[in-house]
Amino acid sequence: MPYQRIVEEAARILTRGRLVAFPTETVYGLGARADRPEAVAKIFQAKNRPTFDPLIVHFPSFEAAEAWAKFDERAFLLARTFWPGPLTLVLPRIHDKHGPRIPDLVTAGLDTVGVRVPSQPLALALLNSVEFPVAAPSANLFGYVSPTTADHVRQGLGDRVDLVLDGGPCTVGVESTIVDLAGPVPRLLRPGGLPREAIEDALGQNLVWEGFRPPVTTEAPGMLESHYSPSVEVEVFEEISHLRARAAELDGQCVVLSASPFSGVPCREAVVLGEDAAMAVALFATLRRLDDPRTGRILALLPPPEGLGLAVRDRLYRAANSRVGRALQAGSA
């Protein structure tokens, strides 16, 4: 089908309150119209996602977002600097005479909403074709690795989604960076596709961040450690010497992930992901490919916590918590 026709078809499906998976520059999203709780409910059902985990709402422009969330000067500055792009801002919801414009089901009852304008052309075409904002979490089953191709979406969600728009592989490869601007102090809720340093430079202020092992609370439920987990065990290492010792202990029954090549590690396969942005682009597709009993175990060398390295470290840490993840998932299903 020609580009314009498929976008129109997707817009019709969303308008009827059904689900469309679409590419963004970060990962594929599972979209529903954000202004209808009955449509949004289908997202939670399709993903087996607990409803205490709020959704990000997508807009075609800053101007469109302004009618649904309150932008202060800091929010305005970040939106102007980084949108469209891999940045989500958590802002106060706007209320009209009927109540909050973004329903409680989207925000998990919080009086704030995560808003974002993606840069992927197909996503923007879709968002420009509808009259409502689109709520979209990553288009994977809850707790599993996020999808970076249309095939990943189909493998995980199959016919639970009414249409999958295929925009090719995602160019950023990890989810958006989430910054909470609802309080007086700007907080980094999730490192992601926009480097923390770029945001701090623009704000002229450091972001407060709780680090890699924040408590599981309903205040920032996306920080659940259950995310990004393949079934194969993942172990993470700061030092190549420690990784090498572990690989030897496993008799090389493992696959090693690292940013740059190294030698002397017994393993079934050594995957060199590349530095920084290249590592982020390749990470999720690699975790999915290796999610196979023949892998044995994944040993990953953590990149330095700079640029996109921070998001890659975060996702690897969470993947390494897969057992915790599965327990949480079972508990919340």
Ligand code: TXA
């Ligand atoms: O790159 C991305 O952000 C992708 C694409 C599809 O846009 N979306 C994504 O959504 O990663 P999801 O649902 O997998 O992660 C959204 C996370 C939630 O888990 C939650 O932590 C946070 O965003 N979030 C959303 N609204 C929030 C709010 N009001 N307060 C705090 N955190 C919020």
Ligand code: MG
């Ligand atoms: Mg997700």
